[in-house]
Amino acid sequence: MTQPTAPLKATALHSTHRRMGAKMVDFGGWEMPLQYSGILEEHAAVRSAAGLFDVSHMGEIEIHGPQAGALADYVTTNSIAKLQPGQAQYSGLLYDHGGFVDDILVHKIANDHYFLCVNASNQEKDYQHIAGANRFTASVDLASDRYTQLAIQGPRALATLQKLTATDLAAIRYYHFVDGVAAGAPARIARTGYTGEDGFEIYFAPEHSERIWNAILDAGQQYGIKPCGLGARNTLRLEAGMALYGHEIHSTITPFEAGLGWIVKLDKGEFIGRAALARQKEQRVTRKLIGFEMTGRGIGRDDYEVFLNGAPAGWVSSGGPSPTLKKNIGMCYLPADRAKMGQRIQIVIRNQPVDAVTIPMPFYKRAN
């Protein structure tokens, strides 16, 4: 094993993960749990019961001030005007040329206060990007050190977390949040997630981390809750067809190409990247993200080349086995005119083209 060039960052739960026997890996500069009991077991726990993830490597950026909303609206693609206090929204931070700086969750706390959840390895870049665009009466604050973020996901997530809070969790609608108390500590409780299951993401001060982590595992024990790592987080989000920065989206990919046109509100007013996106909408995209499943033997994985009729045509953005569907699935970029359902493609697996076919996403959708 090679030694990392820079010391890895650690969350407040790092020693807890170690003590509980998690297998740790370098994830974008953070030493994080890859798995506890095993990716397949953890994945199944989230689909059938509940799983608990430490996602404190994610960053938080807070925007305060009379024009906090105007700044948030100017730097993001979705419409801030549509947000009510207590509501969250998936959105994009773009460059002028329309490529992604990051994909983010915007939480509206009040007219003068927005709370952004951003990707771990992008947080400094995002902060600089937003602060650099700040021509408003607003302040931007990189607040990641003030929060531990846990994700409790799965059909029994609500029952688990409800034991630890007086807040009526059933009353929190999807993509809404409440500032309440969890296991005795002030916590932001959001009904959001990255698994395709019902569940919650909670944000609270790091000093409570180990106590709340243990309290959630205790509360969920009767339902079969499992501590989960980033391995299961990735297979779960892949089945749910959710984008991962650095894979489906990055600086040269636009929301329209990534199938995220629904987070772009061109008519909302000026925002960074708007002109480029308007142009692209008029001229039509030339490549598009689409789902596929392997029909031949093999697993198409991240960055593998995609062939159409024996010639290079695109690449796999994310691919791997789907534990729930027992198939090998993935997402890939194809020329827009070929990105249609039922298109036969080949994934180049270790120099061998292996048959696959495009299929609709999400690959997995929960029953209710």
Place this chain on the structure above:
Amino acid sequence: MYPGDLHYTKQHEWVRLSGDVGVVGITDYAQKELGDIVYVDLPHVGAKVEQAKVMGSVESVKAVSDIYSPVSGEVTEINEALATAPEKLNESPHGDGWMVKIRLSAPAEIPGLLSAADYEKYVAEEEAGH
């Protein structure tokens, strides 16, 4: 942990001799490092394999890894059960999770492989290096 009747490689494969045929698999350390194994690609019966050359691959949920043959020879049998039950590699790496049988063409390679004690020491060093 590591059976004394097996010969080991630093690439984390093992071979168990029975006459001039060696049964080959991956070690417990290898399966733990890989995590849940979901797919195994083995050579065909009759294929010629060479020591320390790639003879197949195993895929976990996370990644694909090459399997290097611990010995040279000809593949006489493959473990067909792994096609539908690749998890045997995780559950019983030194037993039911065997991968191929190879008729040795160069038995002199065997003394160059690691004993259980030496392999265990090697793995301990690998783990300390993490």
